[in-house]
Amino acid sequence: MAIIRRAPLVAAVAAAALLALTACSQGGASTSAATSTSAATATAPLPSPFNGAPVKVALVRQSGAGDFFEAWGAGATAQAKAANIDLTVTDARNDNAKQASDLEQAIAAKPDAIIVDHGQTDTLQPLITEAIAAKIPVVTYDLALTDATGVITTSQSDASMAQGVLDQLVSDVGDGAKVGYVSATGFAPLDARAKVWNQVVADHKLDVVFSTGEVTESTATDNIPLVDAALKQNPDVQAIFAPYDEITKGAVQAVIQNNMQSKVKVYGIDISNADLQVMTAAGSPWVATSATDPAAVGAGVVRTLALQLAGQLNATSEQFPAVTITQKFLSDNSVTNVAQLRVAEPKLKLDTTLVADWLPAVSG
Amino acid sequence: MTSAPAATRTSSAGEKTAAFVVKWGFVAVTVALIVFFAITEPSFRTVDNVFGMLKFIAPTAIAGLGVMLAMTVGGIDLSVGASAGFAVSIAAWTMVVANQQGGVAITVVLICGLLIGALNAFLIVVARIPDLLATLTTMFVIVGLKLIIVNGQSISSQMTLSNGETAPGKFTSDFLWLDHGDVGPVPVPVIIFFLITLALWFLLERTRWGRALFAVGTNSEAARLAGIRVQWYRTAAYMGCGLLASIAGLLLAARIGQGDVTAGNSLLLDAVAVALVGVSVLGIGRPNAWGTALGAVLIAVMVTGFTMLGLPYYFQDFGKGIVLLIALLFSFTFSRRRTVVTAGSTTSSS
Numbered sequence: 082m083a084i085i086r087r088a089p090l091v092a093a094v095a096a097a098a099l100l101a102l103t104a105c106s107q108g109g110a111s112t113s114a115a116t117s118t119s120a121a122t123a124t125a126p127l128p129s130p131f132n133g134a135p136v137k138v139a140l141v142r143q144s145g146a147g148d149f150f151e152a153w154g155a156g157a158t159a160q161a162k163a164a165n166i167d168l169t170v171t172d173a174r175n176d177n178a179k180q181a182s183d184l185e186q187a188i189a190a191k192p193d194a195i196i197v198d199h200g201q202t203d204t205l206q207p208l209i210t211e212a213i214a215a216k217i218p219v220v221t222y223d224l225a226l227t228d229a230t231g232v233i234t235t236s237q238s239d240a241s242m243a244q245g246v247l248d249q250l251v252s253d254v255g256d257g258a259k260v261g262y263v264s265a266t267g268f269a270p271l272d273a274r275a276k277v278w279n280q281v282v283a284d285h286k287l288d289v290v291f292s293t294g295e296v297t298e299s300t301a302t303d304n305i306p307l308v309d310a311a312l313k314q315n316p317d318v319q320a321i322f323a324p325y326d327e328i329t330k331g332a333v334q335a336v337i338q339n340n341m342q343s344k345v346k347v348y349g350i351d352i353s354n355a356d357l358q359v360m361t362a363a364g365s366p367w368v369a370t371s372a373t374d375p376a377a378v379g380a381g382v383v384r385t386l387a388l389q390l391a392g393q394l395n396a397t398s399e400q401f402p403a404v405t406i407t408q409k410f411l412s413d414n415s416v417t418n419v420a421q422l423r424v425a426e427p428k429l430k431l432d433t434t435l436v437a438d439w440l441p442a443v444s445g
Numbered sequence: 446m447t448s449a450p451a452a453t454r455t456s457s458a459g460e461k462t463a464a465f466v467v468k469w470g471f472v473a474v475t476v477a478l479i480v481f482f483a484i485t486e487p488s489f490r491t492v493d494n495v496f497g498m499l500k501f502i503a504p505t506a507i508a509g510l511g512v513m514l515a516m517t518v519g520g521i522d523l524s525v526g527a528s529a530g531f532a533v534s535i536a537a538w539t540m541v542v543a544n545q546q547g548g549v550a551i552t553v554v555l556i557c558g559l560l561i562g563a564l565n566a567f568l569i570v571v572a573r574i575p576d577l578l579a580t581l582t583t584m585f586v587i588v589g590l591k592l593i594i595v596n597g598q599s600i601s602s603q604m605t606l607s608n609g610e611t612a613p614g615k616f617t618s619d620f621l622w623l624d625h626g627d628v629g630p631v632p633v634p635v636i637i638f639f640l641i642t643l644a645l646w647f648l649l650e651r652t653r654w655g656r657a658l659f660a661v662g663t664n665s666e667a668a669r670l671a672g673i674r675v676q677w678y679r680t681a682a683y684m685g686c687g688l689l690a691s692i693a694g695l696l697l698a699a700r701i702g703q704g705d706v707t708a709g710n711s712l713l714l715d716a717v718a719v720a721l722v723g724v725s726v727l728g729i730g731r732p733n734a735w736g737t738a739l740g741a742v743l744i745a746v747m748v749t750g751f752t753m754l755g756l757p758y759y760f761q762d763f764g765k766g767i768v769l770l771i772a773l774l775f776s777f778t779f780s781r782r783r784t785v786v787t788a789g790s791t792t793s794s795s
Contacts, residue, residue: 145758172758176711178700182501186749189493203601203616203702207625267598 121432121441127165128391128439130193135167138386139187143180143199145172148353149375153198156376156444160383163443168383177201184208194218194386202227220386222378225269233389235382235399239273242350242371243324245405247281249369250348254319256285261315263294263308263323263332271296274324274350290315294328304331305338312339319345326351326370333359333367342366352406354418361411368408372422373401374429380444384435393437404428467779468728471772475743482750489753496632498745500624503634504529504693504700506741508712509719510645511689516720516732517649518682519662520569520576525690525716527584527591528561530709532694534591537600537704540620544613547620554691554698561587562687566680584713592706600704616702624699634696638738641689645734658682659731718769719744725775743768 130136138161145154154170161168171187173180181204187195188211195217197205202225212219213231220233254260262278264271282289291311297303304327312318312335323332329349336345342364349356352372360367378401388394404426410416414425423429432442483490508525515522532554539550561583568579596607602615626633649655660668661678669675693716697708722740724732747764 169753169755170757171752174711174758175707177705178504178697178708179501179711181700182497183752186494186497186501189491189497190488201599201601201701201703201705204700204705207702 121443123163123439123441125438128393130390131165131387131439135165136194136390137167137169137192138194138196138383139190139192140168140170140196140198141180141184141187141200142170142172143177144175145170146174152375153379156374156379156381157196157383158379159376159445160380160387160443164383164387164440166383166387177204181205181208184212188212188215188217191215192217194220194390196382196386197221197224198382200224218386218389220382220389222382229397233385233394233397233399235385235401237373237378238400238402239270240277241400242373242403243274243277244281245403246324246348246350246369246371247277247322249405249407250320250322250346251281251285251287253346253368257288258319259288259290259315259317261308261311261318261321262289262292263304263311263321263328264292264325265294265296265328268296271325278322278324290318294323296325296328300325300327301330301334304328305335308332308335309338312336312341312345316341321345321347323347324350326353326356329367329370330356330359333365336366337364352419352422357411357416357418357422360408361417365408369405371403371405372429373403374419374423374431374444376444377401377429377431377442380442381431381435384440384442387440388435388437391437399435401431401434402428463779464728467725467775470775471722471726471739471743474768474771475739475746478743478746478750482746482753486750486753489750492630494749496630496635498749499635499638499742500632501749502741502745503638504696505712505715505744506638506719506738507641507696508690508693508716509723509737509741510641510734511686511693512716512720513723513732513734513737514645514658514682514689515576515686516724517655517658517662518679519665520679520682521580521717522565522683522686522690523577523580523713523717524561524565524584524587525686525693526709526711526713527588528558528687528690528709529694529697529712530706531561531587531591532558532691533698533701533708534595534600534704534706536620536695536698537616538595540616541600541602541604541612541614541704542606547617550617550620551623551695554695555688558687558689558691558694559684560687561690562684563680565687566683569683570676570679595704595706597706599706602703616699621699621702623695634700637692637696641692642734642738649732649734654678662732715744715765718765721769721776722772725772728775730776740768740772 126132140157144150158168171183173183177200180200184197184205185208188208195212197209197219199222205224206227209219209226209232210228220235223236226232226234264275266272266275281287291314293307293311294304295307308331321332323329326349329347333347336342336347345366346368347366349367349370352370356370359365360370381401385394385399406426416422416425430442430444436442488494508529511525512522535557536550536554539545539553540547565580565583568574568583569576602612604612606612623633628636649658657668657673658678660671660673661675665675693712694709701708719740720732720737722743723737724730726736726739729736744765748761751760751764
C-alpha cells in the first residue's frame with residue numbers, strides 16, 4: 082500500500098495542483114463589507130405572505146467568494162432577515178455543475194421562491210424553466226436567459242458603468258482625442274463594457290492609438306508591461322480607458338512608471354478600499370471610476386423578490402444603476418475608504434430603489 | 446512479519462474496541478449524520494433529496510473510483526479532474542462545432558479517456574517516471590491541450606466560431622439524458638454510479654484479475670516472481686482510471702449543457718479524498734469500490750446537510766478535511782497492525 086504511506090504527499094501535491102488550476106480571478110469590483118450604520122426601519126407592518134411564518138427562499142449562487150461577492154451575500158442576507166425571509170444560501174464556488182445540482186436540489190425542496198445569482202445560460206435555463214413550471218417564483222441576478230418567461234431578471238448595469246465613466250472621459254479630453262484601451266475579451270462584463278466603448282469611440286471620433294490588456298491570475302501586475310510598452314510607443318496618448326479595477330491599477334502603475342501622470346488620465350471601473358487608495362494618492366492619473374455597492378445590490382435583489390411575492394412589483398426586469406465617482410469628488414469630500422464613500426454618496430445605498438414603507442433598504 | 450499474526454491472537458479488549466471502531470466508525474458517522482439531518486431538516490428526508498444528493502455526487506464518485514483503481518496497483522492519478530474537464534470540452538466540441546450526434550461524442554470522449562490513461566501508463570510503466578509526477582504532468586498537458594483545442598473558450602450552442610460563423614450543432618437530447626434522464630424514480634447518473642461500483646467490486650473482489658491487481662500494488666516484485674504480468678496490470682489500471690474520469694466528464698458535460706472550460710477543476714481533491722476514505726471504510730485497509738462509494742455518499746450528505754443548516758461553504762471544506770483526517774488516522778494509526786498482517790499474508794500467499 083505504497084500510496085497509503087504517501088498519502089500526505091499525495092494530498093499536498095493534489096492541493097498544490099488544484100490551486101494552480103482553479104485559483105481564479107475575482108471578476109468585478111471588490112468593495113469591503115463594511116456595515117452601513119443607518120439601519121432603516123419599516124414604517125408599516127409586513128404584508129402577506131411575510132406576516133406569518135418565515136418565507137422560505139433559496140439563494141443559488143455561482144460564487145460567494147471574494148470581497149465583492151461576500152458583501153453581496155451579506156446585503157442579501159440582511160435584507161432577507163428584515164423582511165422575515167428564511168434564506169438558504171448555496172455557493173457553487175464557480176463549479177457550474179455544482180450550481181446545477183444546487184438549483185435542482187433547491188427546486189426539489191419546494192421553497193416559496195428561488196434567487197439565482199450569476200451562472201451559465203445553457204446550464205441553468207432548463208432548470209429555471211422547470212422551477213417556473215413548478216410554480217416557484219424565480220428572480221435572477223446577472224444571468225442571461227434564452228427564455229425569461231415568468232422570471233424576474235435583475236442585473237447590475239455594465240453599460241451604465243461604462244457610459245458614466247466614458248462621458249466623463251469625453252468631457253475631460255474632448256472629441257478626437259488620442260486614447261488607449263486596456264481590457265480583455267471573453268468575459269461578459271468586459272464585453273458589455275467594450276460595446277459601450279466602441280460606440281463612444283465612434284460617436285466622438287476618438288483616435289484609439291493602442292488596444293491591449295489581459296486578464297490573468299495576477300491581472301494588475303501582468304498589465305503593467307503591456308501598458309508600459311504601449312505608452313513608450315505612443316507618448317502622445319491623452320487618456321486610457323481600463324474598465325476593470327485590476328487592469329486599471331496596472332495601467333495607473335505603468336503611467337507613473339513612465340512619469341506621464343501629468344498628461345495621461347486613466348478611467349477605470351469598480352471600487353474597493355485598495356482602489357480608493359490608488360485614486361486618492363498624490364498625483365494619481367486615475368481620475369474617474371464607476372461603482373456600485375455590492376451589499377446594496379444584493380439587498381436590492383431580495384427586495385425585488387419581496388415586492389414580487391407581495392404582488393407589488395410592476396416590472397419583470399430591474400437594473401441597479403452605477404454611480405460615477407471622480408477623483409475630485411473624493412478629495413472634496415476627503416473620502417479614503419468605501420465606508421466614507423457610502424456616506425458621501427448616498428446614491429450607492431440604492432435606498433430609494435424598489436422600496437416600500439414596509440420594505441426599507443437594509444444592506445448591513 | 447512473523448510476530449504480527451501472533452500479536453493479533455493475544456489482542457486485548459482495548460484493541461478489540463479499536464478494531465470495532467475502525468471497522469464500523471465511518472458507517473456509524475454516515476448513518477448518524479443522515480439521521481441527524483433527516484430529523485432537523487424536513488427537506489432532507491425527501492426521496493427527491495436522496496436521489497438529488499446521489500446524482501450530485503455521482504461524477505465525483507466515479508472519478509474517485511478511477512483513483513481507487515490506480516491505488517490498487519500502488520499508484521495514484523492526479524489527472525482525473527483534468528481528464529474529466531477534457532471530456533467536457535471534447536464532448537461539447539464534437540456536438541456543437543463538429544455537429545455530431547450524442548453517441549459519437551460519447552464514443553470520442555471514452556476513447557480520449559483511454560488514451561489519457563494510456564499516456565499515464567506509458568509515462569509510469571515505460572518511462573519510469575514516479576506516478577505522482579507523471580500524472581501531475583499529464584494534468585497540465587491535457588488542461589493546456591483542451592484550451593488549445595477550444596481556443597480557451599467555453600463551447601456553447603449558437604457561439605460564434607473563429608471564422609465568424611455560428612456553431613452548427615447543439616447538445617443533443619440523448620446526450621443530455623445522461624444527466625437529465627430518469628429510469629423510474631432513479632436519475633441516470635445514480636444508475637451509472639451504482640453499476641460502475643458493482644462492476645468494480647466484482648472485478649476486484651471476485652476475479653483473478655482483481656487479486657492480481659492487489660498483488661501488484663502490495664509487492665510488485667513478488668507478483669512478478671509469481672508470474673503476474675505486472676506492467677500489463679498497471680497499464681490496465683491507469684487506462685481504467687482514464688476511462689472512469691472521462692465517464693465522470695460525460696456526466697458533468699450533460700449537467701452543465703456546455704463545454705465549460707472550468708469544469709472538472711474541483712473534482713480532483715474530492716475524488717482523491719473519497720478514494721482515501723474508501724480505504725479505511727469497514728477497516729478493509731485497501732482500496733475498495735463500496736468504501737469509495739460510501740466516502741462519496743458521506744461527502745454528499747455533509748455538503749447538502751451543512752447547506753440546509755445554513756452554514757457557509759467553508760464549513761463544507763472543514764468537514765471534508767476532518768473526514769479525510771479521520772480516514773487517514775484509521776488507515777495509519779489505529780489499524781497499523783491489521784495493515785501489516787494483510788500485507789504479510791498477501792506476500793506469503795503469492
